[in-house]
Amino acid sequence: MQEKLVILGGGESGVGAALLGKKEGFRVFLSDRGKLKEEYRTKLMDNGIEFEEEKHTDSKIFNADLVIKSPGIPKKSELIQKLKEKQIPVVSEIEFASRYTLAKIIAVTGSNGKTTTTSLIHHILTEAGLNVGMGGNIGKSFAELVVNDEYDFYVLEISSFQLDDVVSFKPYIAILLNITPDHLDQYDYKLELYAQSKFKITENQSHEDYFVYNFDDDNITELLKEINTEAQKVPYSMNKELNDGTFQEGENVVVNFPDRLELNASEFALRGRHNVSNTMAAATAANILKIRKETIKRSLFDFKAVEHRLESVLKIGGIEFINDSKATNVNATYYALESMNAPTVWIVGGTDKGNDYAELIPLVKKKVKAIVCLGLDNSKILAAFDGLVDNMIETKSMQDAVRSAYMYGGKGDAVLLSPACASFDLFKNYEDRGDQFKKEVKNL
Missing domain, CATH: 3.40.1190.10 (Mur-like, catalytic domain)
Structure with missing residues (x-):
């Protein structure tokens, strides 16, 4: 009898695991609590893989011989805890x-x-x-x-x-x-x-x-x-x-x-x-x-630098625009600021993950001439850097952020998008945030 493989999460890793499971002779069922992207839905259908979206059906999940969980599902979630109680092995796609x-x-x-x-x-x-x-x-x-x-x-x-x-x-x-x-x-x-x-x-x-x-x-x-x-x-x-x-x-x-x-x-x-x-x-x-x-x-x-990681976009009016949208935590932004050799207008903000901005203060004092906040809630950033730079402004769209940064910059300066935060308040993901930054820079 075929072993049943249940995959929780229908993103890149989940669909990949489903395709491999099918090839290796498992009876595969994929379940996603959200809506699947069209490309993933098509892949599953083309390969004859059973799936459900926008729900998890317990009866179809708890009869698994093996479960592969998406990295995005917290291990403390009720579903994962239940699987552990039932001693059904849960592994990663890797x-x-x-x-x-x-x-x-x-x-x-x-x-x-x-x-x-x-x-x-x-x-x-x-x-x-x-x-x-x-x-x-x-x-x-x-x-x-x-x-x-x-x-x-x-x-x-x-x-x-x-x-x-x-x-x-x-x-x-x-x-x-x-x-x-x-x-x-x-x-x-x-x-x-x-x-x-x-x-x-x-x-x-x-x-x-x-x-x-x-x-x-x-x-x-x-x-x-x-x-x-x-x-x-x-x-x-x-x-x-x-x-x-x-x-x-x-x-x-x-x-x-x-x-x-x-x-x-x-x-x-x-x-x-x-x-x-x-x-x-x-x-x-x-x-x-x-x-x-x-x-x-x-x-x-x-080697060409990775997109969204200290990626030089354009020079406009002698100001270099740098896309570091992939910097979704304080430490990544620390490295970005440390690498700057020109006076910097810093675009920062997004969904805070419990950030402590204290370690950035010496670098901000030394390298940053203006701060442009980009997020729905900038209160923590405003409090952390209050009084450290001459100009600090709040914005709620990439267009406003880029235009404000350009206004504060001068010849020989750099504008650095290095948010130190997740992107989900205003953008789909960090790639979307970086792409919008590049688009608005090109529109200046």
């Missing part, structure tokens, strides 16, 4: 997909820099002529890539929510970039619980695998004392020389594992100190994979 491929997996997690680092590694491996797919939290779902399983390598961006529900997921190279407060509302407001979920990326690794981690991140190094991993540990640091790792030495970055590779940091395509750190992680992974040194150097030089 876990499920990993069971059906023998390809080598390079998995990237962290609070910030995941998309950039994943894209950079994919770029290096592609330039090296390797047969490589990219997915997870970026682009296509891992499960959909595995349906045809035509790749020898997968580079995956993975969130803490995806890692919460892994059981045997085992990357060949696991990369942990940083751990800073984010999504704490889902982890009882305890940083250590959030950090532990990030560390699940390495828990199934063996001594033949590699765990690449940021030695400069205190949360990581402290937890490494408690959490046992069998993997070969390869640290990278901007502050300390490392014998078996990667470190910065003046203008150079030295990759010291498994053999020596010297890189000129001033030639890196990505801007900002935090991106030197991300580039170190990517170069370390590439060196472990024994990619030719010249290919690594060339790839780091000609």
Whole structure:
């Protein structure tokens, strides 16, 4: 008898899991409490997969042999708790997909820099002529890539929510970039619980695998004392020389594992100190994979920045407009402000996730000449930065925000959209917010 696979959530990961489940001989049922996008509905119908939308029918869910849950469904939700009580296994789409491929997996997690680092590694491996797919939290779902399983390598961006529900997921190279407060509302407001979920990326690794981690991140190094991993540990640091790792030495970055590779940091395509750190992680992974040194150097030089992440849009009237819409938390915005070399008009705001803006104050004093708030409720931002800049204004639309920022800017200045908040008060998602920013800049 066919095993029944129930998928909760009909977004990118859910539909990918449904397609893979069907291919692997499961009886698949997909359930989404919301309305499905047209493209996903069509995919399910074309593949003869049973589904429901705008409801969850208990009788069709609780007879499952295995449940795959969307990363967006909180693990504390009543439905998930009931499944656990009934001892029905619940896993993530990342876990499920990993069971059906023998390809080598390079998995990237962290609070910030995941998309950039994943894209950079994919770029290096592609330039090296390797047969490589990219997915997870970026682009296509891992499960959909595995349906045809035509790749020898997968580079995956993975969130803490995806890692919460892994059981045997085992990357060949696991990369942990940083751990800073984010999504704490889902982890009882305890940083250590959030950090532990990030560390699940390495828990199934063996001594033949590699765990690449940021030695400069205190949360990581402290937890490494408690959490046992069998993997070969390869640290990278901007502050300390490392014998078996990667470190910065003046203008150079030295990759010291498994053999020596010297890189000129001033030639890196990505801007900002935090991106030197991300580039170190990517170069370390590439060196472990024994990619030719010249290919690594060339790839780091000609990489194009990820859309919505410190993306230079246009220069108008001598003012550079920069789209960093993907900065949905304070730490990401910290990195963005830190990388600014021109007087900056900062567009900030959106749905607050329990943000503490205090760490941004020194950078605002040093780099920011005006603040444009963009959100339905800007009270926390107004209170945090009151008196620190000459001009601060509230706006409720992207058009007003961009026009106000242009008014405050002058030749040689920069306008930076780096919201430090989620986008859901005024926009569909951070991509929509970034696209609207670019459109309004072009309309100036």
